[in-house]
Amino acid sequence: MLYDSITLPVIHLDQPATLSVTGRRFVLTLHDKENTTAAAYPLHVIYGIHPNKSLSTLTLDLYLSPASLKDTTVALDSDNTHDGGDGDITTTTTTTTTTTPSPLRDTPVYGQTSLVLTINNWTDDDDTTDTLIQQLISTVLPRPNNDAYHIHPFLNPTSGHQKAVHAWQTTVLPMLQSAGFQSISPVIHTVAEQVRQQAYELGQQVIRQRPKTKALILCLGGDGTIHDLINGLLDALDEATTRSAAVAPGDDDNNNNAFASVFQLGVIPAGSGNAFASSLHLHTEDIGQAVLRIIHGDCRPFHLLDVTVGQVAPPSSSPEDDAKDWTDRVVMETTPAEQKHRGRRIFVVASWGFHAQIVSKSRYLRYVMGNKRFSLVAMALLFFLHHYKGDVVLKQTRRYDRATQTFVEEEAGTTTLSSSDPAQAGGFTYFLITKQAALEPGFCITPFASPFDHEMDVMCMRQATADQLKTVAGLAFQGGKHVDHPAVDYYKTQDVYLRVHEATDLCLDGEILPVRAMDVIRIQSIQDKVKKDAFVVFV
Template structure:
């Protein structure tokens, strides 16, 4: 009996040793999941070869040979249309090319202050699969329901095009990319209502009239903005104007807070807001409009005292709302001085102007008060509530308020900011020298590592409301527009949304 127990103990011990060395052999092996076929049909490809089309797990379209060998595989999230055309069937999809994957071994992939804007960019193309003969209606209808779950037959598509945007390419983008993709997805040309923007701030008025029309006829509408951040800024402000304080509210005994759905098509020279939505191209943004998934985004109300737009005593200041950025100090100077170089240098102008500003680095005196603020603690990797915070002991070198993590591709200045949050992110550096500012900038390019610097060179807060008083006359950047604030002037920022009686804005993502 003792011998049996001893042998049993030895066997258990040996098994335990084997388990430690090879733990997954018995207990952690999981069989691969079975692929579930949702739809299937037989046809012939463009060369006349018999093939099987099979939709698997609501995720992939497989094209298989007659021997059930996979010839090609496509993700349904990249497919946006299926059509019958005479004796053919067409399936429309986006093809994505990653230049970095095709980069030769040994080539440098590191981001620098001059190449970060192009690092990681993927190329999107419209492509079409062609099959001989028409597929059966059951497959086509089922497939269309999978790739375009929200049918849009009764939706008005209001298209706002800035003809000057992106080197006058926005109208071309509409005709060659946006419109063809929408038609392939099942939209009709009769649904499109085209409006071209006007210069000198008149776009806001056009958007206001559109908003009033939408609120009165209550027709479901998607608004597509083809332009840059300036176009989106004007459209959002105009739609907000349509809801705030107009006669129709009294006539209709006040509607509930409306929801405006926006498709942001990055056709401008500055497309910061589209970056917050993680769009990689125009095709990508249109694809997300077709797929129909949305998320809210919030605005920041801006009040200036004195307001430079008020020319006469007693006149009412225009209501200002921003969705991307407010800055003062280094960043505002960068935007201001770069304006004149845009026709010649594109976005590379920012790098050259930044190097110039570093040589003649300025400090900016002011007083900042943040309400109900949270401060990021780099040692704990979390935000800590601090309540009301007042800062006036040191001058400001860099001051930026954002509703999104990046101002440019690869430049993650506010890494924890998202457009749907009801707090704004405040990033600042106070009384720093050019070497400290340059070092922090490099860390911004490294995925936003600047906020984790335990030297506290970078101060990072979240707050729903703040007031900034500037000691000397200053330039402010409001969504890329430069506004002048007099000495002793105050800028007040406050997050707004449906809970403050403002419209609810949704963007396709």
């Protein structure tokens, strides 16, 4: 709830002051005989509010950083106020500059800080002050009963620069505790080759405790950790929905509602790529900004892609049928009984060709070269450039039109691309499907992709030269300008069939999936109602 205005007389730095809240920002103004000093901050930098009537103090815990403040600095005086978009401003104006350790300074001290204010004559029967403080708390912290939530930290100690443990201990945990989260499970430290199983067991626990316990799952890691976490949680959900359907067959509506938004996910970027965090506009080096998102509680559902593998059954009539409607004859692989709840779901990228080969071949250099391995492998692949043969069918498709810079519906609703068609451009050099705009900070390879809609973005290059690949990569680092390059084809779709003509490796969110010649890979937006609505993420 946002009140029109809250004004509270206080003492700060032994000077009379006023704390006021208007819209989505708060202003602290110091008054003395000669000067007035004011500083304005967005409300969302506050992560804890602690009134202490016995000491007559009100403490505001703040997290200040360029990302949380959006680096907007303007002048604030009685005649000129400026709101830089949702009140996301940090402002200091004064006829004299304070040098005391306070947020009231031209150059704020970034990080966690506390603003301690004194309230004069705050007595037990001072209902006015009590009411103003409660209004402040309900305005700033939308979930006043954070102690009703249970937090499950899921932490990869080896991801990225191995900073997740330190981030949890020094930033994440203290901020959550200040915000009133008291029920926090022991940290789940992921173990190599067991991450999905650990996530599955966590999912079982979350589902078992619903609806009595409101669970928040915090993932401290990179995209690979989130990938395993999501898949493990969905393994548990698949099992639970199967069991629920057996108990109450035909009661689909109740089953769907029972698991809606069952997994509330907070992303704390601590990996090397952090594509999902970038889509959430999280600064990947600013842990506190991500924690503020969780504390302030705004959520959005995000959507995943299902991946299945199969082959085309022989045509029932003539061989010519194989060139037509082959997608109708795809028979997907059967899942072993012991793995029936272990589907493949992705939320970042599926790639084939140049990108997939970079990821595949660089695996062996990971612990020797770190992220530099990608550049080395890419240079080698450019020298021995290969074009991959296959067939692609995109259904429910829109194509990016370079002339109008908009997406236009394909007339037939389906787009067919084939290296075997002499009328087309030939083999596929670069082919990827994404749900995120950038695969790493700055590399905006599919600039219109979003985790929040049901479409996926497809970007491909066919018979591309090494120079074209290098040019397109450079333009991708310029905000995605490569989509207007004539060598690039760009689509939005909800259903993709890929038939590879030669055995190769695919990249699924960084994991490598070997496929055989003539295997068919189908990637589609998740259709199952329960799984489609299972996740929300703090934004």
